[in-house]
Amino acid sequence: MMTKFKDYQKKASMYYVYHTIQRYMDEPFTSYMPEALFNISRFLMHELMVTQPSGISMFSTLxxxxxxxRNLEAYKLARHVLDKLQALRIPLRFQEDVELAxxxxxxxxxxxxxxxQPLCYRCSTTNPLVNNNGNQCVNCCHPFVYSFVSFEILPVVEFVVEEEITDxxxxxxxxxxGSGKADRVGSAHEGEEEQNEESRWKETESGDAQALMLDGSPSHMQNSDPFTSNLLGFYQGGSEYQPVTLSRQALAAMEPHDVIICRWPKPLRFQFFKNIMPDVPITHCTxxxxxxxxDDYILQVLQKGHCPFCRTPTMENADNNID
Ligand SMILES: [Zn+2]
Ligand SMILES: [Zn+2]
Structure with missing residues (x-):
């Protein structure tokens, strides 16, 4: 059942992004920005390396x-993709176009x-545009987390908790x-203070960027942040993903506003992410x-009135942070 769940999750994401590509193929003058289309098709290409669900055209994606x-001057990638394209069966109306390109x-x-070129926020490695690992870092294997509208990589790093700690x-x-430190966040977030089941939105827009930067800029905290010291604890060049693992003490040292928690229902475990650039606000659909x-999210909600991915009306699940 778990494998099925993962499989369906994956396919849902793939069909979701393919919708954009399909629309682009039907009417090339969509309102999508070149960059978003670039990110989306690149994401999908990497997913298609693993599975090819029916109805998703490899041709359209590539x-x-x-x-x-080509528009964005990623010529090496364009060449690679065109080589791949020519090995496929090309619909008649595109043949000339592809040959010319x-x-x-x-x-x-x-x-x-x-x-x-995508940057890994876990290990700061610049990744190649064509990644044989799929949508994860070539160096530390951290899976990229995408903003599910623009498909830009979000500055979040996943972490897990030590085995004996429950979610x-x-x-x-x-x-x-956060109870002590969070005071300075002030009244803007008051409605969100009680973290009951209703408070479903986690937004990270406050916080002291300095203490959390990767580049080791001097932090005003006395001790070094246990999260950061854990960040590079992986086997260089290994093929297996070793997530950042935190102890009770490290968890207690975190700034709650920088943490995004995906509360999957049982038997799944929760997923934890830390926003390592608290200046970049991230919205998470619960x-x-x-x-x-x-910004992406708010725009979509204003246009459509629901979460762009699962279409849950926002009235139901968010009233705190978005005015
Ligand atoms: Zn990495
Ligand atoms: Zn949603």
């Missing part, structure tokens, strides 16, 4: 990616604009830890546990 890669790309430098205790420890850049 075609979209090739186009956007494949020729034209040879005149471009064999090089990607570095601006678009509930971990949540309690994290929330406890129904589908997808995360978003808050």
């Amino acid at each position: 075609y979209t990616l090739a186009k956007q890669a 494949a020729l034209k790309i040879r005149a471009k430098p064999f090089h990607d604009n570095e601006e678009h 509930e205790e971990a949540v309690h420890l994290i929330q406890q830890s 129904h589908c546990n997808k995360m978003f850049h808050t």
Whole structure:
């Protein structure tokens, strides 16, 4: 059942993003930004390396990616994708276009604009645009967490708790830890203070960025942050993902506003994420546990009135942080 759940989760995400690509193929003048299309098709290409659910066209995905890669000067990627495209059966109306594109790309430098290369927020490694590991870091295997609208990578790092700590205790420890410090957040968040089942939105917009930066800028906290010291505890170049693991003490030292908790129903375990750039607000939908850049999310909600992924009406699950 668990494998099925994972499988369905994956497919749901794939169909969700494919909808955008399909629309782009039908009417190329959609309102999507090149960058979003680029991210989406790149995400989907990597997912398609593993499974190819029926109804998702590899051609459409790669075609979209090739186009956007060229627009964004990711020429090396565009070339790679065009090579792959030519090995597929190409619909008649696109044949000329693809052949022409494949020729034209040879005149471009064999090089990607570095601006678009994904950065791993766990280990700070710049990842290649074509990643044989799929949607996870080539160095530490940390899975990338995407904003489910723009498909930009969110600055969050997943962590797990030590084996003997239950999810509930971990949540309690994290929330406890903030009780003293959280005062400075002030009245804006008052409605959210009691973390009952109704308070379903977690937004991280406060916080002292300095203490949490990866680059080791001097922190005004006396002790070094146990989270940060745990961050690089993985086997370099290993093929297995070793998540950041935190003890009770480390949990208690966390700033609760920087933590995003995905409360999956049992028998699943909760998932914990830390926003390592608290200046970047992230919204998390408590129904589908997808995360978003808050700006992306608000825009979608204003347009559609519901969560872009699971379509839960927002009136039901959010009234605290979004005015
Ligand atoms: Zn990494
Ligand atoms: Zn949702």
